[in-house]
Amino acid sequence: MTNRWSDLDRPPLNETALRRGLIAPGGLWTALDVVATTGSTNTDLVARARAGAAQGAVLVAEEQGAARGRLDRRWTAPARSGLFLSVLLRPGAPYRDAAPVPLERWGWLPLLAGVATAAAVSRSAGIDTALKWPNDLLVTVGDGHRKAAGILAERADDTGIVIGIGLNVTLRDDELPVPTAGSLALAGAPVTDRDPVLRALLRSLEQWYTAWREAGGDPHACRLQETYAAGCATLGLTVRAELPGGRDLVGEAVAIDADGRLVVLADGRREAVSAGDVVHVRPAASPPEPGAGPR
Incomplete structure (x- = not known):
């Protein structure tokens, strides 16, 4: 340039x-x-x-x-x-x-x-x-x-x-x-x-x-x-959360709680993730529908 x-x-x-x-x-x-x-x-x-x-x-x-x-x-x-x-x-x-x-x-x-x-x-x-x-x-x-x-x-x-x-x-x-x-x-x-x-x-x-x-x-x-x-593609997917301290949590992302944390269902228990890297290990079944996502 x-x-x-x-x-x-x-x-x-x-x-x-x-x-x-x-x-x-x-x-x-x-x-x-x-x-x-x-x-x-x-x-x-x-x-x-x-x-x-x-x-x-x-x-x-x-x-x-x-x-x-x-x-x-x-x-x-x-x-x-x-x-x-x-x-x-x-x-x-x-x-x-x-x-x-x-x-x-x-x-x-x-x-x-x-x-x-x-x-x-x-x-x-x-x-x-x-x-x-x-x-x-x-x-x-x-x-x-x-x-x-x-x-x-x-x-x-x-x-x-x-x-x-x-x-x-x-x-x-x-x-x-x-x-x-x-x-x-x-x-x-x-x-x-x-x-x-x-x-x-x-x-x-x-x-x-x-x-x-x-x-x-x-x-x-x-x-x-x-x-x-409503606009979060993470919800409903299987995810791997790489948590502080080197621990991995694998489960289904099921909700966003009142503190903005991602709630993951793993082994029958819900755990709220507040920090760390989250990987989508199962891709979404389809792209967003027309008009989907936050407005």
Whole structure:
């Protein structure tokens, strides 16, 4: 890449237009910056949060050199081939007329971001989506599901949390980091313009976050728990959960509990999984039905 227009199939984002369309008085989003390249938008925004940045700051990078996923996995993607962004939320501070959310409910925020991302991608890109617990976005490529987006949440300070979202938009077959990766383009999306997808994502995230805050973080009252379960491809499958300490749990994923944990039925007993890596060991019988998934 010699300049930001060197790949005409991947035009740069228009920071000025995005600010004009997304930042409004009384809205969640208070600042939006687009940078050409950085190591990690999460790392940068956590630093800004600790320096006193307000809730609603958004940082988008056209390219990341040290992006991180869950379990500290590393991944890279070509410049402008996706949406690489982080947002700062402050659930521990008052928001509009809502009181701070109890810390024990903050764990729902990565799942909330997954629901919001799935809904936005379905609407703006025109493809079906599903969620893999806890917060991977799946799309259908060929006859199977592939991961097109991942979400990473990091505590910033006493009141704030930074949520990073990486979404593959125009990634091509020869650019895939692993065979199980996918992109909107590979899923046949009729829309791969990153601008409307980003706008839809941030608007969807604001809608879900506001509802969650107004419900005091109660995932049942704001229908977050119900919506997540409805779009979760993990439920109903046989899974292997690789738990901390090296223990494996194999069984059927049967529910998402009130704390956002995956409930696995193994040997006649239910166990709630809150952390670890979950592998689908039995593939879904069919791709999502048209219109399925969170909205």
